[in-house]
Amino acid sequence: MSKSFAGNFFEDFELHQDVPCPTPRRLGSGEVAQYIALTGDRTARFCGELGHIHPLLLFHQVLSQTVRHVSLNAIANLGYAQLVFSQPVSTGQTVHTAAEVIGLKENSSQRSGIVWLKTTARLSSGDLVLSFVRWVMVRKRGSETTEFLNSPIVPVLQQRVCPDSLHIEHLEPLPTASQTGGKWTYEDYSVGERIDHHDGHTITPGEHMSFTRLFQNSARVHFDALATQSKPLVFGGYPMSIGYAQMLNGLENRLGLVAINSGTHAHPVHAGDTLYSRTEIIEMDPLGDATVGALRCRLQVCKNINPADHPDTTFTTRDEALVLELDIWELVSKTTQPHRSHP
């Protein structure tokens, strides 16, 4: 039997199993620069003096650490829930990931099943930095029926992260308006407000592959043109990061996302597609008397259609143009910080 690993199938997962998550990864200045170069992200907190790692850089790294033992044979990434960033990761720190199977359900086709995983990421110190639940549809190895066809185990998941659970410590110092260039603060936004972000980003063949490999994601469908009829699939994390980077236009005073309530990769993306995005504010929470408030944002990323050109259209995940819908909690400064004497 060959020693090379073709990935786990549905039958290989057991309830409460600890799935290996290679490989612990040090995140440094190199990853930060690469992330900025490939996405164009300009969020002030993640490119300046603080040396804090971008939350989505962390998320993609942690998710990718689960690829080899969870999703090499995945048919689809079905969703995320209860994703909370607990504390910032600083340049030079190393991230270790663990994943536990918490749900199993065989599909009625009996060709695949759904696996739910509780994933946690920690620093070498043991401090928790990120946790979430993710579920994926995985191929079955054989045709024999499993117990999870008739007795599925489906975890109960929260619809959204409760604002009380958001981590808003570790935010000082807040960036000043002159550092962000933005004039809008928490009080300026309102529920139901829509922001079209205008800027387009065309995906090139090499960049999406570099982005995916940056996180050591090794799912072959992203890299092998022969095996994909010259259409390697773009890793779902890339439109997420591109959309989030575009979203800065209109949310310049954001501190960075602190939770993901849910996410849907609605349609595939390939090199050559141009991505645009739109945000809708769907809930607000002042977080008591904190210096920041929380905006719950529905970020929609579209391909080859700029929502700004269709102000009267509401996109849904059924629209082929919509590639990603992400429901996140974002923090925004409540009042513009005093202009610090420069610098």
Next chain:
Amino acid sequence: MSKSFAGNFFEDFELHQDVPCPTPRRLGSGEVAQYIALTGDRTARFCGELGHIHPLLLFHQVLSQTVRHVSLNAIANLGYAQLVFSQPVSTGQTVHTAAEVIGLKENSSQRSGIVWLKTTARLSSGDLVLSFVRWVMVRKRGSETTEFLNSPIVPVLQQRVCPDSLHIEHLEPLPTASQTGGKWTYEDYSVGERIDHHDGHTITPGEHMSFTRLFQNSARVHFDALATQSKPLVFGGYPMSIGYAQMLNGLENRLGLVAINSGTHAHPVHAGDTLYSRTEIIEMDPLGDATVGALRCRLQVCKNINPADHPDTTFTTRDEALVLELDIWELVSKTTQPHRSHP
């Protein structure tokens, strides 16, 4: 009104206005490696033990910090003057930029105007690292005439940076000949001398976009294939850095540019173009008894024509092949440094 920002128009600028320059940026090992990978620069001072940031990496970062509030609606970058690098930036330091409007002139077409900006970049300590004047042609928002049509305010600019103003401290230790591989020193050059640098660099679609985003330059014309009829424009900083990297062949013992006297982006560059360059020495200054002398170089970058194949041709900014002409002060060691025992 949407919160997303479409950029300033000529009417939005006022004399002596401080223009926001988001976002302060930490420059680290990641930016250094990315810069080398995308340009091929081999200047000894900017890849070795010193950890000094390449002057053009710094310049592009600072210029890009002015993009959102100055040049989103720019028609053309008209020029640079009086650009002086005051002291090196070290890996890990953060750069903050400020820009003040010092000139305004409405064009006779009444559709656009010229804005002059004095731009300065400082470390978090407050130390000045770079200053320059830049002027750009910006679209007008409306058709109403401004006072700057008949009463333009045009700053008087020096034709070149005076050699006395060049910063030649912070140069020790100079690289040795064995470290640079070059045998030519200051005394070997002469005014009027031309050096064709031979090497060609073909621009690929992803790399020029990564380069531009590395500096968080967000001008959409560089990134959106749909909005540009599949011809995204290459950021002017990229041919500058490529030409400067190519220029090392024949100037191996350079210490790095310390001033830009003027610069003209003569013709556009797109992915697929191959760039070549030529240098002419147009002035020399021994800088007293310093260990280095200053060469004033006219660097010409051409597309799809190698000047080395046309030794008798003099290119001017009217030639479509010439994409960039840059007039800089470069420092070169006066005598080959003693071969330090290895290493």
Next chain:
Amino acid sequence: MSKSFAGNFFEDFELHQDVPCPTPRRLGSGEVAQYIALTGDRTARFCGELGHIHPLLLFHQVLSQTVRHVSLNAIANLGYAQLVFSQPVSTGQTVHTAAEVIGLKENSSQRSGIVWLKTTARLSSGDLVLSFVRWVMVRKRGSETTEFLNSPIVPVLQQRVCPDSLHIEHLEPLPTASQTGGKWTYEDYSVGERIDHHDGHTITPGEHMSFTRLFQNSARVHFDALATQSKPLVFGGYPMSIGYAQMLNGLENRLGLVAINSGTHAHPVHAGDTLYSRTEIIEMDPLGDATVGALRCRLQVCKNINPADHPDTTFTTRDEALVLELDIWELVSKTTQPHRSHP
């Protein structure tokens, strides 16, 4: 005479000559991230807390430092021998290279000759980190016969690095099975065993150029589409690193290669080619009672054919599909390390 350098020809080399190797290079987090993003390497030791530089990143950097004075006019890289990694390089250290001519032989065509170089790389402290012999075929400048046609000087080279010469200190702590995700240890392998690694990697135009420039390799044939009839040649180091990265599938508990016995770049690679690889274990050595054993591996990298689809085919360097054959000593943990309490 122009100051730009067109490279050395066969006649320019003398026995025992010290060839300049510009430029000393600091290897930091930026180079590490770029290497991972461009190759997908996931070897645990080179992306985690230790901050050790990947041996092939080091090798490509050192080799590239010899390009300007050795191989600008090379017709072919003929081989490597006796390549030994003496100690790890840590993030932030600077590598200095020296090369001495140890063999010269003019070819019977009298148009070229072979140059053998002993190359050594050291840290600024003087510590040796890498040494090897390399030989290249270099064009002659003229038609005059040299003494090395009739009196060639050909060094005697070892067929393989003796296991006694492998450096196995500096390995603690070994990664745990949960960190690598692999279950196979030294004892599980056997001589004659073949592992097909499955994953394909399609080379894109920009990425192979970025990879080559990352090491400041300036051989024009890799970068200039005009001079190469739109077929820039991929730098031989890239298939080497891609193949080595793919090889992890089945060798998850490897510690990293410690020697290269020989290497053959059998056929050229261009953008658009998809690479796959296969490993054969050709010798094993338990290294006494060390915690690791040595596997001598023959890594074969193929283009546009996946060896996994041809299990009964044995590829040789005469097959056009085979682009690289590399004979290396790899270290693998002898027993799975105890699962350290997380993390």
